[in-house]
Amino acid sequence: xxxxxxxxxxxxxxxxxxxxxxxxxxxxxxxxxEQEEEADLILLNTCAVREKAExxxxxxxxxxxxxxxRRAGLKIGVCGCVAQQEGQALLNRFPYLDFVVGPSQLTxxxxxxxxxxxxxxxxxxxxxxxxxxxxxxxQSGIRAWVSIMEGCDRxxxxxxxxxxxxxxxxxxxQEIIEEIRGLKRQxxxxxxxxxxxxxxxxxxxxxxxxxxKLLRHIDELAGxxxxxxxxxxxPSDVTDxxxxxxxxxxxxxxxxxxxxxxxxDRILHRMKRGYTRDEFLxxxxxxxxxxxxxxxxxxxxxxxxxxxxxxxxxTLDLMQEVGFDGAFIFKYSPRPxxxxxxxxxxxxxxxxxxxxxxxxxxLNRLSLERNRAYIGRTVEVLVNREDAKVDVGRHTGRTRQxxxxxxxxxxxxxxxxxxxxxxxxxxxxxxxxIAC
Ligand code: 5AD
Ligand code: SF4
Numbered sequence: 001x002x003x004x005x006x007x008x009x010x011x012x013x014x015x016x017x018x019x020x021x022x023x024x025x026x027x028x029x030x031x032x033x034e035q036e037e038e039a040d041l042i043l044l045n046t047c048a049v050r051e052k053a054e055x056x057x058x059x060x061x062x063x064x065x066x067x068x069x070r071r072a073g074l075k076i077g078v079c080g081c082v083a084q085q086e087g088q089a090l091l092n093r094f095p096y097l098d099f100v101v102g103p104s105q106l107t108x109x110x111x112x113x114x115x116x117x118x119x120x121x122x123x124x125x126x127x128x129x130x131x132x133x134x135x136x137x138x139q140s141g142i143r144a145w146v147s148i149m150e151g152c153d154r155x156x157x158x159x160x161x162x163x164x165x166x167x168x169x170x171x172x173x174q175e176i177i178e179e180i181r182g183l184k185r186q187x188x189x190x191x192x193x194x195x196x197x198x199x200x201x202x203x204x205x206x207x208x209x210x211x212x213k214l215l216r217h218i219d220e221l222a223g224x225x226x227x228x229x230x231x232x233x234x235p236s237d238v239t240d241x242x243x244x245x246x247x248x249x250x251x252x253x254x255x256x257x258x259x260x261x262x263x264x265d266r267i268l269h270r271m272k273r274g275y276t277r278d279e280f281l282x283x284x285x286x287x288x289x290x291x292x293x294x295x296x297x298x299x300x301x302x303x304x305x306x307x308x309x310x311x312x313x314x315t316l317d318l319m320q321e322v323g324f325d326g327a328f329i330f331k332y333s334p335r336p337x338x339x340x341x342x343x344x345x346x347x348x349x350x351x352x353x354x355x356x357x358x359x360x361x362x363l364n365r366l367s368l369e370r371n372r373a374y375i376g377r378t379v380e381v382l383v384n385r386e387d388a389k390v391d392v393g394r395h396t397g398r399t400r401q402x403x404x405x406x407x408x409x410x411x412x413x414x415x416x417x418x419x420x421x422x423x424x425x426x427x428x429x430x431x432x433x434i435a436c
Contacts, residue, residue: 004039010081014080015139021043021045027135040074041074042067042074043079044076046082048082049333061094078101079103081165085164088100104150107134128149128175130147142415146179148171157271157339160335160336165196168196168204170209189225189417192230193229193231219249229252235260235275235279238287243286246287254293258284263319264307270305270343272339295401296325297328297402298324300315305332319363323370324366324367325401331356363427379400381418384397394408395409404430418434420435421435
């Protein structure tokens with residue numbers, strides 16, 4: 001049986017795409033291997049959101065030249081956002097590369113493998129790209145990603161996604177419901193709905209379907225068996241109805257990842273984010289008024305072109321004012337095709353690096369404060385070994401707020417839901433003991 005080595009870079013959408021690619025190739029008779037040396041097919045599922053991730057792909061590809069010479073019949077393919085962005089140019093640059101497949105052409109992989117010639121499949125689907133009948137080989141038996149839309153129409157000036165994943169396309173609601181019904185039947189305890197701007201779901205469907213209406217359907221189906229999350233919403237589309245849904249729907253977890261990007265109005269405007277600092281703070285206030293226990297995490301970019309010291313300070317102030325539970329903080333990285341790449345006032349790596357350090361130091365303090373507030377409380381934890389990266393307790397799981405908990409207690413099966421008394425906290429996780 002031929003062996004596949006699959007390497008995934010980047011975001012949750014790529015994690016799901018890798019599960020799809022694995023499903024497609026297992027169906028073709030492949031088995032999985034961790035070893036490049038014994039693979040018959042090496043696939044890189046790539047990310048183009050930041051330059052660093054893109055460079056990792058090139059250096060990895062470079063290292064395969066010798067391997068390809070040694071192993072007769074080895075095929076190498078690139079999929080994901082770098083594939084979409086570079087297309088034929090990748091085949092030109094790496095003569096030993098066999099094929100290049102964009103994120104909306106995953107089903108083209110088996111026919112490309114069967115073909116004798118090198119190929120590129122980067123045509124963009126008009127509608128939602130992955131057929132409901134095509135397979136998904138999930139990594140986890142407890143938590144599942146469910147894609148509800150693809151692409152993005154917002155064109156933030158720093159972001160390459162509208163160019164790589166294309167314009168926004170929503171998946172028909174019946175397909176989503178059916179998939180979740182199937183997952184529940186298989187015993188999944190949690191679904192995370194995925195989309196680039198997940199809460200603008202359904203506007204372009206005929207007839208339109210609102211995101212909140214979809215959430216209500218999913219909640220009925222999930223009952224008290226499944227937890228439901230979604231990521232990532234855009235702040236501009238956080239409505240009163242969405243805030244109420246989070247508060248009211250029992251399956252919907254008390255957690256939101258709400259990318260703010262900057263705390264400065266001028267930078268937000270230059271990023272074309274579509275909201276001001278005050279408007280973002282209003283959304284936070286709305287969410288907290290309806291769900292006091294909500295955990296709020298975010299994405300932040302430091303060192304956007306032209307960002308002054310004061311404007312960076314405004315981001316630190318905003319972080320403090322909100323008191324984020326966690327954040328992904330990135331140095332701005334110029335991306336091809338984007339408006340910000342053309343902006344004249346790019347900052348040095350040095351300045352960006354220092355700002356990143358400062359923001360991370362503050363984040364550490366804020367998330368530790370937020371996590372310490374759980375000490376003395378008993379929280380509901382879904383047991384899941386996948387998060388067990390730190391060996392500080394027997395079990396690992398997540399709270400409804402999506403916080404990792406390491407805790408002690410008797411034997412427990414993965415997928416159990418148990419009460420845990422929290423006794424300790426770090427910026428990244430909680431510690432405790434089972435409370436039953
Ligand atoms: N530079 C740095 N970070 C970026 N992101 C998107 N594009 C860039 C870029 N050019 C970050 C944003 C986004 C997250 C997924 O990646 O914060 O929310
Ligand atoms: Fe990129 Fe902005 Fe779309 Fe998010 S909303 S994917 S940051 S263009």
